[in-house]
Amino acid sequence: MQHPRHLRLAPVVTATVALVTLAACGSDAGSAPAAGGDDAAEGSADQQSGTVQVTDFQGTVEVPSPAERVVVTDNRVVRAMDAWGVDVVAAPLDIFPGDLSYASDEDVINLGNHGEPDMEGLVAADPDLVLNGYRFESHYADITELVPDAVMVDTSTDPEGALEEELARQITLVGEALGHQDGAAELVADLEASIERATEAYDPEQTVMGLLTSGGDISYVAPVTGRSIGPVFETLDLNPALEQAADDTSHGDDISVEAIAEANPDWLLVMDRDAAIAAEGAEFSGAEELISESAALQNVTAVQEGNIVYLPADFYLTEDIQAYTAFFDSVADAMGGS
Structure with missing residues (x-):
């Protein structure tokens, strides 16, 4: 809508x-x-x-x-x-x-x-x-x-x-x-610097897929329109491993691990929703566990090479300029940026 x-x-x-x-x-x-x-x-x-x-x-x-x-x-x-x-x-x-x-x-x-x-x-x-x-x-x-x-x-x-x-x-x-104009300007400058670092570190020949985990399930985050990760594809000019339109722009779309494996992304960008909203002391299957224990994903290039970047654990509750700055810096670090 x-x-x-x-x-x-x-x-x-x-x-x-x-x-x-x-x-x-x-x-x-x-x-x-x-x-x-x-x-x-x-x-x-x-x-x-x-x-x-x-x-x-x-x-x-x-x-x-x-x-x-x-x-x-x-x-x-x-x-x-x-x-x-x-x-x-x-x-x-x-x-x-x-x-x-x-x-x-x-x-x-x-x-x-x-x-x-x-x-x-x-x-x-x-x-x-x-x-x-x-x-x-x-x-x-x-x-x-x-x-x-x-x-x-x-x-x-x-x-x-x-x-x-x-x-x-x-x-x-x-x-x-x-x-607090000065404080705002500093946050904007930090964001711009993190985007520049991530853009320079990224090899456009490599493919990327966004995923969201919640309730023990792995969901697909569509480039551009998907929750949180989607807009990052345009910001960093990422090459999507799969260009499937979003049905659910808030919570991700159902996807089989076999479909992820077939797309074979070089990099995975992952948001663990439960890490932010699970009650203190509650047990849940985190994103790292879900990915590492999925037999179908073990031959995916991103998994084999450890090319997985997780959004900050509290991202679902923050989603602010600081959170994106931290994420872009993580992308740059993971991809060998200076």
């Missing part, structure tokens, strides 16, 4: 990046005035009056600066916020990484998960700023209605946009909204 924003917003993604970047540059202390004196003066006045102007998928937003009561629902931006020392009053901790400082903070209201969010907790948090996106995209209108005095920033990404561009646009937007 086509993403609801595509019809009206996909063509302006590049312009949005430019607007957010321009705003970030204009807000740095000591920076030169932006082109267009009136716009630059207006931006300066906004900051002095306690707001900053950002542009998201919904349009132009006046964000309180600094915001005093922040709610975040998007797991892909929360680790950066935590690292920047941004306090939050509420978050859906059930679907956030467990190592966040917020997870042990009794003052942070747990909104639960996107399936059955605690909207009463959201109202009780009385936010002045809500950063909303990804699994909570469908709750945007409800949140707007429940906390009408809060400023909403849509941190969603365009699933049809280039992965690296969307990750950069998203974190740049969040950095600008929270006054």
Whole structure:
């Protein structure tokens, strides 16, 4: 199904990046005035009056600066916020990484998960700023209605946009909204460097397949459209061992180990979903175990040569710019990059 924003917003993604970047540059202390004196003066006045102007998928937003009561629902931006020392009053901790400082903070209201969010907790948090996106995209209108005095920033990404561009646009937007432009710029620079390393290390003659493991099963991740790994094929210009379209873009498609063996990929890129979501102490068959114990896969080039790169164990709960940076660096290291 086509993403609801595509019809009206996909063509302006590049312009949005430019607007957010321009705003970030204009807000740095000591920076030169932006082109267009009136716009630059207006931006300066906004900051002095306690707001900053950002542009998201919904349009132009006046964000309180600094915001005093922040709610975040998007797991892909929360680790950066935590690292920047941004306090939050509420978050859906059930679907956030467990190592966040917020997870042990009794003052942070747990909104639960996107399936059955605690909207009463959201109202009780009385936010002045809500950063909303990804699994909570469908709750945007409800949140707007429940906390009408809060400023909403849509941190969603365009699933049809280039992965690296969307990750950069998203974190740049969040950095600008929270006054952490430098921190966002560092994350973007790290991502770009990791992509360059992985691209240089990869031999385009070698074929690659993406896999996802969950519940003891191995699923196929389609190039470009498949969950998490799919967009990596375009970012790194990888040569697919199998070009089968995705039926399930979220959880991977059923595939027999015989089909994997027949495709005989030189490299496997693997996400272990259970590693991120299995209850503490629960027993499950991890990706490495499933692959190593499959007799049908033992003659696959990638398995024989140990050419298997696993996404970070908590990737399913992070999926952020830091996680992709770490993954690209792992790809570069595995492929002998400098």
